[in-house]
Amino acid sequence: MxxxxxxxxxxxxxxxxxxxxxxxxxxxxxxxxxxxxxxxxxxxxxxxxxxxxxxxxxxxxxxxxxxxxxxxxxxGTAPLHQSRAFDVPELKRILAFDRATPAGKRDAALILLAFASAMRRSELAALTRADLALSAEGIRITIRRSKADQDGAGAVIGVPAGHHMATDPLRAMRQWLSVRSGSKSDLVFARVSRTGVVLAGGLTGQSVNVILQNRAAAARVELDGVSAHSLRASHITEASRAGVPLEQIMRTSRHASVAVALGYIRSAGVIQDSSAGALGL
Known part of the structure; x- marks a missing residue:
């Protein structure tokens, strides 16, 4: 308006x-x-x-x-640029960077939490330490406000602990928080200087984009269509491929529209579903 x-x-x-x-x-x-x-x-x-x-x-x-x-x-009504989803093997390639540094710990925690939670980049940037509750089971996340929650009702979602060290979001988050000092009101994801100093202030939604694209470029992953939204799209498409019911996926992604959620799934399966596969080409 x-x-x-x-x-x-x-x-x-x-x-x-x-x-x-x-x-x-x-x-x-x-x-x-x-x-x-x-x-x-x-x-x-x-x-x-x-x-x-x-x-x-x-x-x-x-x-x-x-x-x-x-x-x-x-x-037309179709989006001009659609974020590309990627699978777990491609995610592992992106994560194959030095995770011993503060920036490496932060980026691993950010990417894995985004992939596992299907959170929007603005939601990730807005997370405070008080919004996370870590336990042996996983991470309990309080999302206080989001794009689809204009009334500020909030939502609580969970991310289970992973089965593999390289892709365990709980382990990655513990490692990042071990070097991320501050109070409960501080943002979870902070800026890190080139010399490895954790700085005051948090990331922006665009920062999440840049971090993922830089890590993907370093891993020589095809960058066309890769953005922070790719992590959300990847969660939805990979969960669907694993046989997770759409209702359960939508509880995590917090999509209000079945049609929108199905759009991610149909887009991801367009090649596999094509009748051209039976043509013997």
């Missing part, structure tokens, strides 16, 4: 309440630089702001719906 209000102010148009013609003009201009998913989010924000203020929803008009239909045909 903020982007719409800014646009309306610049064009001397009413933003709240607004009207269908203004909304349609805004959406057409937005489509010059943004994807269909961004436009859809903008429409939802305009609608919610109007309904919350007791105004009539301008986006429900026939004119705006016609504009949206045209934009969908023009732009």
């Amino acid at each position: 903020r982007g719409f209000a800014t646009w309306c102010q610049a064009n001397d148009q009413p933003s709240l309440p607004s009207n269908p013609a203004v909304c349609a003009a805004f959406l057409v201009e937005l489509a010059e630089t943004k994807s269909m998913s961004t436009i859809t989010v903008a429409v939802a924000a305009i609608r919610d702001a109007h309904l919350a203020g007791g105004h009539r929803d301008p986006t429900g008009s026939r004119g705006v719906k016609t504009v949206m239909s045209g934009l969908r045909r023009r732009l």
Whole structure:
């Protein structure tokens, strides 16, 4: 809604309440630089702001719906860039770096926790030490707020201890916390200097991206499509391949939409499911 209000102010148009013609003009201009998913989010924000203020929803008009239909045909609804999922052997390749250094301990804990928990990068960056409870069984994680939890209700998920030293998220987290000093209110994942000093302040969501991409590049893993979101996508696709029921996967990933969760699984299996495999090529 903020982007719409800014646009309306610049064009001397009413933003709240607004009207269908203004909304349609805004959406057409937005489509010059943004994807269909961004436009859809903008429409939802305009609608919610109007309904919350007791105004009539301008986006429900026939004119705006016609504009949206045209934009969908023009732009498509599939994401332009999809994060690539990878399997456990590829994960092990990425983790084959020096884990004796503070940066190595942090990166191993970060990557393994992200893979095992299916957490979003913003959630990982926001974790404090008070949000983690470590035991012999694994890690109990309190997620205080997330992208899909706008009311701040929070969620608690668990990550079991691993069976292999190289990929055990509990072991990796214990090793990182052994060098990560601070109080319970401090962020779990901190910056580390080039000389190995753990610094004050935490990582950002973009930092999580950079760390994974740097480690993947060093391991000579194909970088196309690799981002922090790959770790979340990898959890979902690998759990599905292992026969974990979709309901159980969604309890961990906290997806509200079955269709969205299935999108990860179907995308990962598109080559294996292709009828071309039976053509004898």
